[in-house]
Amino acid sequence: MNDIVSFGYRDVDASEKAGMVRGVFSNVASSYDLMNDAMSGGAHRLWKDQFVRRVKPQPGEAILDMAGGTGDIAFRMHARGANVTVSDINPEMLAVGMERAQKKGLTGLAWSEQNAEALTFADRSFDAYTIAFGIRNVTHIQQALEEAHRVLKFGGRFFCLEFSATLWPGFSDIYDAYSHKVVPKLGKLLAKDEDSYRYLIESIRRFPDMPKFEGMIRKAGFVSTKVEPILGGLVAIHSGWKA
Template sequence: MTENESTHFGFQTIKAEEKAQRVRAVFDSVASRYDLMNDLMSFGIHRLWKRFAVELAGIRRGQKILDLASGTGDLAARFAGLVGPDGLVVMTDINESMLNQGRVRMADEGLVGNVCYTQVNAEQIPFPDNSFDCITIAFGLRNVTDKQQALNEMYRVLRPGGRVLVLEFSHPRGKPLQSLYDFYSFKFLPKIGKVVANDEASYRYLAESIRMHPDQDTLKGMMEQAGLERCDYHNLTGGIVAVHRGFKL
């Protein structure tokens, strides 16, 4: 995107050049309570969603993994155990506060030998072509300004035979579930943010950003446009969340 183009920040339309800074401010605000809020918002189900994504990733010992938008490292911690001492997990986030939270957590869990950290914008991944066996991004793609460019970059740095996994909030299947989800997202979720994190606005943005994210079939098409093949997706919890997967053949 050029600096004169517009994009969405939740339901607001803003200049594309402003989005990264605004997203950074949101996660600066919520970083210290991020894990607690994840458990409260999803009633702990996010752990099952992430476990399913890890299983789909098919990580093997000795592999090199890039985890984009790592946050506090839920996926990276699992990958570190799977790749073993001869493998490598590159844990990244565009937000320094979130990356620092993840670094502290990984040190606390003793995961220091095969994990490295770097601040990365997913639209401009600073690694050579064909560098990684698997690339993951969990609950981060919707915050990226130019999602197609990010997917193009993932394809570029993925090795032939590797896979990309996108775990993200999506579009629930069926009107009853959609209506219930809307009520929860816009009435209940911001109130949790206000009480627990003292930040109602950031959690209102998160709810809005989910609604503006491409639906399952649109995102699958974007992955195919990036060059990924055999793309599919798996709906979880009625489509509230979906795991998309694509391969570089």
């Protein structure tokens, strides 16, 4: 029996999804940051600032920023003195991040092409694991969470920033209309790619809701899990600890 997973609103064979997602991000890599600003009105910068405040990066500690692509989270943690390894399955996204780091004059960041489901790092390598707006694109989310748990040291912390479903009455309907009708058109206008942004919106709708995803984090072995909704759950910060 084939392993069927979601790719936006489509169901596809699991063996095909990673390549399809890679194609999406290869297409949008050069315009990814521009589109983030356009889609969120710049709010993604505030969400990422809040996320990093929750992570509390410490000088000298080792942090893995998975799906870190263009470096937005990594640069913030690097500024606090952490030793950050930026990993992504997509080399085009990493190339954009490395170019941005070079332009900013940032040194000391490590860059590594990695599959979140099969990391090449040794057990207990990192003090913290972060992933922002990336885990919903993973083929087998539970496997990626278990890998996050494996590479963390005892006492290590897991933090995930991801879209969810807002629970605010009325706002949910407005956001649904905006995301399905406006965002793909923005993608066509600014990134010359309507289909990739249609997928990205659809992938949010197929992602587990906040309670279910928290349960998956616990199943991976994390304790003291917590969910912090932003804008009623439009975005959420998930966290847990490796005991």
